[in-house]
Amino acid sequence: MTLHDILKDINEEKTTLFITIEGNPVWDYKLGKENQDILLISEDPWEGVEEEYVTLQELQAFALDAEVPFDEIKLYTEADYEQLKTVTWVKDTLVLSHY
Numbered sequence: 001m002t003l004h005d006i007l008k009d010i011n012e013e014k015t016t017l018f019i020t021i022e023g024n025p026v027w028d029y030k031l032g033k034e035n036q037d038i039l040l041i042s043e044d045p046w047e048g049v050e051e052e053y054v055t056l057q058e059l060q061a062f063a064l065d066a067e068v069p070f071d072e073i074k075l076y077t078e079a080d081y082e083q084l085k086t087v088t089w090v091k092d093t094l095v096l097s098h099y
Contacts, residue, residue: 001085003038003063004070006056006094015057015061019094021084026054029062032076036068039078045088054092 007015019026020041027049028041038059063073075084075096084096 001072001083001087002071003059003073003075006075006087007060007070009055014089014094015060016055017092017094018053018055019059019096021096022098023095027052028078029054029059030078031066032081033038034073035066037074037076039076039081040084041078043079 015023019040019044023038024042026040026042030039030041032039040054060070074084077084077098082098084098086097086099088095088097
């Protein structure tokens with residue numbers, strides 16, 4: 001799954017919603033191997049990090065700044081470098097999963 005796969009079928013309003021990995025909020029991200037992967041960080045948040053939860057809109061801006069085409073960017077967990085393969089919407093949240 002690429003960032004393009006996630007973005008292709010959603011409206012602009014949904015890009016401002018929070019992202020989670022299997023229910024754990026993503027609070028940071030960084031470029032991974034060869035600058036074509038985005039590593040999402042959702043483990044071990046500290047108190048107060050709730051104000052820093054990541055939206056899909058932020059990931060779009062990050063990818064644009066990194067000058068990597070959306071159809072080349074794959075999303076992984078930062079902790080174990082597992083590729084995130086499925087997307088579901090639960091209420092007002094984008095839920096990514098390894099399965």
